[in-house]
Amino acid sequence: DAKTTQPNSMESNEEEPVHLPCNHSTISGTDYIHWYRQLPSQGPEYVIHGLTSNVNNRMASLAIAEDRKSSTLILHRATLRDAAVYYCILRAMEYGNKLVFGAGTILRVKS
């Protein structure tokens, strides 16, 4: 399984944008880049995913490097509710693939 590398923790001010980086230098051509987050005392929830092109949804944006060896999750205006652990994961397109999580990035948001 291709691995991802994320910073252990990051801090942001409320109402400011947050850029959460993820390195995945061994990504294969069929790996999607997934982001999940886990709020305190809750189960993980899906945030966004993409393959090659940048993606936007109501929660966040995903910027994928041209060589796909790194990506950045962008929260446009961080709120206190965005304080969570953010996981960047690779998942192959092929049928039968599993999803393995890393340690993630703890995002702290200051008011």
Added chain:
Amino acid sequence: NAGVTQTPKFQVLKTGQSMTLQCAQDMNHEYMSWYRQDPGMGLRLIHYSVGAGITDQGEVPNGYNVSRSTTEDFPLRLLSAAPSQTSVYFCASSYFGTGHGANVLTFGAGSRLTVL
């Protein structure tokens, strides 16, 4: 639409006891999986299944058994509980395909297990 339902939410066991954590989903997802999360740690994959009758090991399978007799259910069995199995357990499911929602995991609320 219930999504992924885990029972029980909380359980306390004594060392050596056995129990089953239940996981059910009503979304007709082929893929189901179990993770454990120890305090301050990330999620570790225990077992997963890509369809009824098919199961495989994840990162930390020792001490756990699974079966998948139906598409909807994926129970996790602890045959002889140990204190090292004290953790929060999450079940998750997804469907395979190429659509936008394909391969996106839906998680249950978790089951907190304490082994004394």
